Structure formats: C-alpha cells, structure tokens
Amino acid sequence: xxxxxxxxxxxxxxxxxxxxxxxxxxxxxxxxxxxxxxxxxxxxxxxxxxxxxxxxxxxxxxxxxxxxxxxxxxxxxxxxxxxxxxxxxxxxxxxxxxxxxxxxxxxxxxxxxxxxxxxxxxxxxxxxxxxxxxxxxxxxxxxxxxxxxxxxxxxxxxxxxxxxxxxxxxxxxxxxxxxxxxxxxxxxxxxxxxxxxxxxxxxxxxxxxxxxxxxxxxxxxxxxxxxxxxxxxxxxxxxxxxxxxxxxxxxxxxxxxxxxxxxxxxxxxxxxxxxxxxxxxxxxxxxxxxxx
Amino acid sequence: xxxxxxxxxxxxxxxxxxxxxxxxxxxxxxxxxxxxxxxxxxxxxxxxxxxxxxxxxxxxxxxxxxxxxxxxxxxxxxxxxxxxxxxxxxxxxxxxxxxxxxxxxxxxxxxxxxxxxxxxxxxxxxxxxxxxxxxxxxxxxxxxxxxxxxxxxxxxxxxxxxxxxxxxxxxxxxxxxxxxxxxxxxxxxxxxxxxxxxxxxxxxxxxxxxxxxxxxxxxxxxxxxxxxxxxxxxxxxxxxxxxxxxxxxxxxxxxxxxxxxxxxxxxxxxxxxxxxxxxxxxxxxxxxxxxxxxxxxxxxxxxxxxxxxxxxxxxxxxxxxxxxxxxxxxxxxxxxxxxxxxxxxxxxxxxxxxxxxxxxxxxxxxxxxxxxxxxxxxxxxxxxxxxxxxxxxxxxxxxxxxxxxxxxxxxxxxxxxxxxxxxxxxxxxxxxxxxxxxxxxxxxxxxxxxxxxxxxxxxx
Numbered sequence: 001x002x003x004x005x006x007x008x009x010x011x012x013x014x015x016x017x018x019x020x021x022x023x024x025x026x027x028x029x030x031x032x033x034x035x036x037x038x039x040x041x042x043x044x045x046x047x048x049x050x051x052x053x054x055x056x057x058x059x060x061x062x063x064x065x066x067x068x069x070x071x072x073x074x075x076x077x078x079x080x081x082x083x084x085x086x087x088x089x090x091x092x093x094x095x096x097x098x099x100x101x102x103x104x105x106x107x108x109x110x111x112x113x114x115x116x117x118x119x120x121x122x123x124x125x126x127x128x129x130x131x132x133x134x135x136x137x138x139x140x141x142x143x144x145x146x147x148x149x150x151x152x153x154x155x156x157x158x159x160x161x162x163x164x165x166x167x168x169x170x171x172x173x174x175x176x177x178x179x180x181x182x183x184x185x186x187x188x189x190x191x192x193x194x195x196x197x198x199x200x201x202x203x204x205x206x207x208x209x210x211x212x213x214x215x216x217x218x219x220x221x222x223x224x225x226x227x228x229x230x231x232x233x234x235x236x237x238x239x240x241x242x243x244x245x246x247x248x249x250x251x252x253x254x255x256x257x258x259x260x261x262x263x264x265x266x267x268x269x270x271x272x273x274x275x276x277x278x279x280x281x282x283x284x285x286x287x288x289x290x291x292x
Numbered sequence: 293x294x295x296x297x298x299x300x301x302x303x304x305x306x307x308x309x310x311x312x313x314x315x316x317x318x319x320x321x322x323x324x325x326x327x328x329x330x331x332x333x334x335x336x337x338x339x340x341x342x343x344x345x346x347x348x349x350x351x352x353x354x355x356x357x358x359x360x361x362x363x364x365x366x367x368x369x370x371x372x373x374x375x376x377x378x379x380x381x382x383x384x385x386x387x388x389x390x391x392x393x394x395x396x397x398x399x400x401x402x403x404x405x406x407x408x409x410x411x412x413x414x415x416x417x418x419x420x421x422x423x424x425x426x427x428x429x430x431x432x433x434x435x436x437x438x439x440x441x442x443x444x445x446x447x448x449x450x451x452x453x454x455x456x457x458x459x460x461x462x463x464x465x466x467x468x469x470x471x472x473x474x475x476x477x478x479x480x481x482x483x484x485x486x487x488x489x490x491x492x493x494x495x496x497x498x499x500x501x502x503x504x505x506x507x508x509x510x511x512x513x514x515x516x517x518x519x520x521x522x523x524x525x526x527x528x529x530x531x532x533x534x535x536x537x538x539x540x541x542x543x544x545x546x547x548x549x550x551x552x553x554x555x556x557x558x559x560x561x562x563x564x565x566x567x568x569x570x571x572x573x574x575x576x577x578x579x580x581x582x583x584x585x586x587x588x589x590x591x592x593x594x595x596x597x598x599x600x601x602x603x604x605x606x607x608x609x610x611x612x613x614x615x616x617x618x619x620x621x622x623x624x625x626x627x628x629x630x631x632x633x634x635x636x637x638x639x640x641x642x643x644x645x646x647x648x649x650x651x652x653x654x655x656x657x658x659x660x661x662x663x664x665x666x667x668x669x670x671x672x673x674x675x676x677x678x679x680x681x682x683x684x685x686x687x688x689x690x691x692x693x694x695x696x697x698x699x700x701x702x703x704x705x706x707x708x709x710x711x712x713x714x715x716x717x718x719x720x721x722x723x724x725x726x727x728x729x730x731x732x733x734x735x736x737x738x739x740x741x742x743x744x745x746x747x748x749x750x751x752x
Contacts, residue, residue: 037422093730100719103719106719217661223425262436
C-alpha cells in the first residue's frame, strides 16, 4: 500500500507538467476551435532558447523569463501567419497546417541546436526529500513544478473570471459573432489567447526539460499525454485539463512503477480510446465530438 | 466507342489496362536504370502504395489520420514474423513464401483498420487526429514492450529476397545499402574449380565436376544454392547459411558442423523477382526490390482507381462534403468512414510489408511518428484527393532529400543543416500549400487548366 502511495505521489510532478501542456491545448482550442498540434513544437523551441540563455547567463530564472517571452511571440506568430488565414477554410486544413508548423519547428531546432539529446541543468535538488523518518517520492524540484502549475492555474482563473479581457475571451469562445457585435475585438482576443497558450507551453517545456533531456523530438510523447488529458477533460474546460493532466500523470506513474515505463504510451492510448468510445465529449466538456 | 464505355465492366478493363501500362513502363525503367535509381524507385513505389490509402482516407473521406505509419508497422511486423517463424502455413502443408506473407499482412491490415475505423468513425477533426497520433506513437512502443517476439528496439533482421532465398542479405538497419558486393577472396576455391573465376557464382553449368549428371536436381543454368546442391552430406553445407548462393568462395569444405535450416526456400512468383534466368547479369537486389514495390503499387493503384472513380468514391465524397445529406440519401456515414479506414489500412499494411523487404529489417525506429507525418506531407503537397497527387507526393518525398543533399554538397553546408533542411522545407511547404493552394500540385494544375479552357471557350 505504501508503495502504491509512493507511486501516486511520484506522479504529481509529471502530472503537473502534463496538466500545463493540456492547459495550453485547451487555451488554443477555446480561442480558435483548433487543437494546436504544434504546441509541443513551440514549447520545444522555446526550451532550446531558454537553454541557450541559460548557458549564456547561467541563470535559470532569466532563462525561464526568456522562454516565456519567446513562447508568447511564437504563439502570436503561428496564430497570425498560419491559423488566422486558414480559419476560413476546412478543419482538415487547419489540423494539417499545425502539423506543418510542428515539422518545420522540429527541423529548425535540429538545424540550430542539433538533433542529439542535450541535458538541461537542474536548478533545484532532484533527490527525494527525507522527512518524518522516511524518504518521500517527491523532490524539491517536484514541489517547484507543482508550485508553478498552481500559480499559472490560479492566475488564468483570475484572468478569465475577474478581468474584462477574460470576459471578452470567454465571450469570443462562446460565440465570436455575438462577441464582435458587442464590441469585442475578436481578432485581437484570439491572438492573445494563442500568446497565453504559448506562455503556458513554454513554462511546461522549461519545467519538463531537466527531468528528461531535450531534443527536437523529445516532447512528442508529451503531446500524446497532454492531448489525452485535454480530450478526457473535455477540451473546453480549464479545470478539466488540469484535473485530468494530473490524473494522467498519476496513472502513468503507477503503471510505470508496477510494470515498466515503456507501457506508458500504450496506457495513454487505451485511456484515450476508451474515453472517445464511451464519452467523446469528455468529463468536463459541453460540446459534442460527434457529428451526425 | 462511347456506347462501348457504358458496358458493364468497361471501366474495370480501362483501369486494368492503365495499371498494366504503368507496370510495363515502370518495369522497363526498372530494367534499364542503375542500382541507386532502382532503390529510389522502390521507395517511391512503396510510398505511393501507402499514400493511395491516405488519399482515400484523408482526401476523399475527409478524416485526417496520422495512424498510417503505425499501420505500415503492423504490415511490416506481420510480414517479418510470419516469414521468420513459419515454414508452413499453420494447419496446412502449404509452404510459406513472400506472397503468402504479404497476404497475411493485408489480412492484419483489414483487422486493425476495422478496429481503428470503428473507434474513429464517430470522431471528427482534432479528436480523430489526436487518436491516430496516439496510435502512431503507441503502436511502435508495443514493439519495445515485447522484445522476445518483436525484437525490441533493435528490431528483426530479414533475409531478402525472402522466398527464393537466393541471396546472402547484408541487412543494415539504416537501409543505406545500395551496392552489395560479392566476396573476392580465393581461399576456399575447390581444387577442381578451374572453370570458374574467383568470385563467380557457381551454376550448374560452370560447376567444376565436368559431369552434368552429378547435378540431377538442378536445371542447367540454375543458380546453385546451399539447398539445391546435390551433396549427400548435409554437414558439408555448414559454411553456408541455408538458402545462400554458392560462390566459388564459400563453397563448403568437408568436416564442419551442420546447422538446422530455419528458412523455407520455395520460389517467388517469377513475375516479381528477377527469376532464375538473370544469372549472367548477376542478381541485383535493388532491381528485385523495385520490381516488387512496383508490382504491389500497380495492383494497389488499380484497386484504388476502381474505388475512387466508382460508386464507393462518390459515397466517400458525399459523406465528406455533407454527412447529413448523405445520410438522408440512404448512405451510412459511419459505415463509409469505416470502409475508408479499412481500405487505407490494407494499402498501408502492404506498403509496410514492401518497406521491410526494402530495408531487410523491421524495427520501431523505422515506423515512428516521422513516417506518418511524411505520408501526410506527401499527399498534401501532391494533392489531397488525387491518386496522381499521391504519386507526385511520393516522388517529392524521395527526391527532395537527395536534391538538398546535392545542394549541400555543392555549397559545403553543415551536416546539421543538411539533415534538417528537407523537413524544414516540407513543413513550410505544407503550411504554404494549405494557405495558398489547398488542392496541392494536382488540384492547382487542374484549376489552372480549367480556367484556361473556360477562357478559350468564352472567347471562341
């Protein structure tokens, strides 16, 4: 039983990162009804930028700030140059375009920083905490990750519920036409949504990089986990993305603990398939994934 | 003539002639170009086979799928596992060969296509893309889970061309094996072998016994292999792997330990292999690979042509453009989507079975997310809903990296830049095509031709 609890606790850190990435996917979905499959590509790119800043300045914090700024800029660029023109056309086109961006970003990162895995410096202690006479499966770094995730979630919730920007974002997500008639500058609101998603993704990238080395393709699996969490959470719901992100992290940790970590992608796939077969609109979702 | 076209089956014959003409032209090319071009030809035909399925799934049926790379892995693994583990088809006494293995791969494709189709038919847009993305990442991971059966990360080596067992496969995981050289040492030359030069293939004609009756089991001119060599003593064959060609160099000397034969060595359908009459030219592995890939691509292309231009094609398009209207007209939208999945899955499995024969290897690394993305890139660039576009896309996928490599060689680019340049170009081109010309190369050309004809019709 204690072993089981250890596995569960050990999954909170990775769950928080999956939750952040799922949150980024939900933000773009709410803004433009497009799942941004390039999100992990953007996060990977900004993490490489952070790594370069880190080696230049030696400061983890400045690198994080750099990644956040780069993430916002990259989100705006992708939305403005790619998604805004595509939006008029079919959904297939938008999905394919995001994959095009993903391929291009991965290739560009490979060109600039090389295809090999690079270690990302560990800013805090990553050894298990000893407290109350036993070792806990959590490190200081895990707590930092959880803290960042918590701050971002609270901040986004406040933004959406307490500010006029949040109000116009919710209005745009609910019905762009009506929002436009009510005086919301829809185009700008959508772009801000993508910038926010870019920021959240960038933070997730910088946080996940020290625990697993970074290479142009190393975040692919994170995309699968985050997509699983976001879809099961309902794709529309910020709370759903966070809850299911952490839940996915816990399940994967338990599965990896009792069997082998190479089972994790298959388990995520099974979870996703079950969810889509039984309840396609997700647990917290409102809109239907079915047609006809 | 016009009335003739209305006869039942006329279109079938038309398509069959088209496919046969394509096969004949490609086989002529196959026989007249060098090994490297043949290797590229094999890859192009293999990509085209898989992308015919993508055209049906993504273009006609409107379901953006990334799972076809994983379905290729399924076809490839079924091919490899059945050929490596079965000497006879279970429960029968029919000896296994490559054709049967391809058939099993296709059956596996039907089953997996049905499963994924049933899951995916109710999903739209991003949900389907995400599910198939999970499949693309998850299925190759299964190979790592069961290393005993699937060979794990390193994968399984295959002996190709499998069925006639006629060639010592120099299997390399990278697939960068263009020229396979025959050994040239002269050590093990039998004393009586004066009639054969070093490195020559031994045939029943130049075999140095001088007495043709010593080779009763072999037709004149046939290649001698370790299996049809008429020695009474199997232990003499120990220095040669079963199925290997006998050369004057590896000719067995007595006194070595025997080894059990694990490979079956029946003869492949002569239309797809170079057959036994290519002795004087020598056996060219790349030529055989290309002829196999071309044959499969033409058969698959023929089936795809019939489906796309027939009733089923109209059903797919109707469901893609307006599922409600299609349902009102008595079409089952879900059924048509599942059918599209199954068809594209069979094509992908066959392409996968060809792919592992080209690589002489099957492993998770060859079937990653990158392969699925390549297939998507190919059909988007060529033209999402056109079979011709699939062929153009396949050519682009193979040609562009070589083109960039050539450029890099001239300009002295960094290796890091050269390796990633093709993908950067693909990614940017995909975005550009979606934004500017959603029909891809074929769709844009069609629109252009249509506009010109309209203009001339109006002015004339």
